[in-house]
Amino acid sequence: MSRNVEGNLSGNGSGNGNGDGIYRSRASDPSVRRLSDYHRILEDLERSGAEVVSSARLAALAGTNPAQIRKDLSYFGSFGKRGSGYRVAELRAKILAILGLDRRWKVALAGVGNLGQALLAHKEFSRYGFDIVAIFDVDPEKIGHRIAGVEVSPLEDCARVVTLRGVELCVVATPVAAAQVVVEKLSEAGVRGFLNFAPRQVETRGKVELRNVNLTIELEGLTFALHKAGR
Amino acid sequence: MSRNVEGNLSGNGSGNGNGDGIYRSRASDPSVRRLSDYHRILEDLERSGAEVVSSARLAALAGTNPAQIRKDLSYFGSFGKRGSGYRVAELRAKILAILGLDRRWKVALAGVGNLGQALLAHKEFSRYGFDIVAIFDVDPEKIGHRIAGVEVSPLEDCARVVTLRGVELCVVATPVAAAQVVVEKLSEAGVRGFLNFAPRQVETRGKVELRNVNLTIELEGLTFALHKAGR
DNA sequence: CGCTGTGAATGTATTCACAGCG
């Protein structure tokens, strides 16, 4: 039973499921996160008609430095042309593929509280290739209802529903007490990746990716900094 | 004009407003994030009646190692007893104070879309000392209405409202296009810390703390890992 | 020339290992 030791808290904990991957890349986790950022900036550039971009320009837009950009990209190949820079559309497509976003992903939502409902309606998810194809809850009031066109299923049926609809990822927006059970049941049913919003460590078995997002911790980071500075 | 260069993406960007603080501490940002986690675990332990806890036990619960715990704490003082460990209640209180959570904070919410509404209802915020005392939006349909007991004010009035209600922090849950303006106006009005959910880099002026949370990036971290492992 | 791509250098964070106090 792995307890995802490394990353933690609000932003991490890539499970150690590192089954011999496609890439030899020693890309760090922060580096991969920046790729997502570069991708968004490249979308903007593409929309604005830019054809090429240098690492210097990209760095300015991303709030980092040119060497960082080049290093991040170099983990995955060499996409630029010396002397001129990177072709915007091409680089964007490459990053999309690196991130695994060149296809759509089937996602379940567990827990339909405030946060769950907001995430359901979150347009960015569908825009970047995530389709919510199943919703789980334990509340009898909610089960059977349709939210955003998806029927709420009882957690007990998850094995069946996951298989039937091909669920690959799950967003866990349940109360703290339920998060562990949800992850256990769904990973047994074959779900390989979890995004957990419940503010507790969740244990995983086998090759499962889990990352935690904790909204309160982010605010606490602010109060620490302000309090520390004596404000 | 600082562009908060360092951290970025989903979990960072502590503005460089490091006005000579109270602590000499070289506590790293990840270290501070872990403190928040330890605090939650200590709450659980306290509730379950534990009087003392060792760094080993705490590490097991937090999914890290004992040395990490001791090092994280040592940045702020020495709170344990050699031979026995840490007194749970006492350590919890110390961490609370370190994080600046030994008082309540006045928070504004900007943008009352899905996400904004979910954050408003998010019980954890109030539980950890954050009171939403103002809401800003630009939509005439929303202005004037009360949500969760707080009237929605037009963004133009923010200077007046911020002063009047003593707003210290702001959660930015607006569309991308509005985030920059919101941060500019509110920081001019005296708000010192921002938690930004809009997936774009926002520039800040002066001693302002800003961190970004990007929900999509977290999912992209999962797809990267799974795609990479060939799944 | 101007830019990328990358080893080498620096800077940060984590872990080790042990001295020292309760």
Add this chain to the structure above:
DNA sequence: CGCTGTGAATACATTCACAGCG
């Protein structure tokens, strides 16, 4: 003895600086 607190060692991430290609 058992544990904390912490310098020293290691591992990791970022930045420098320059060789080399278009």
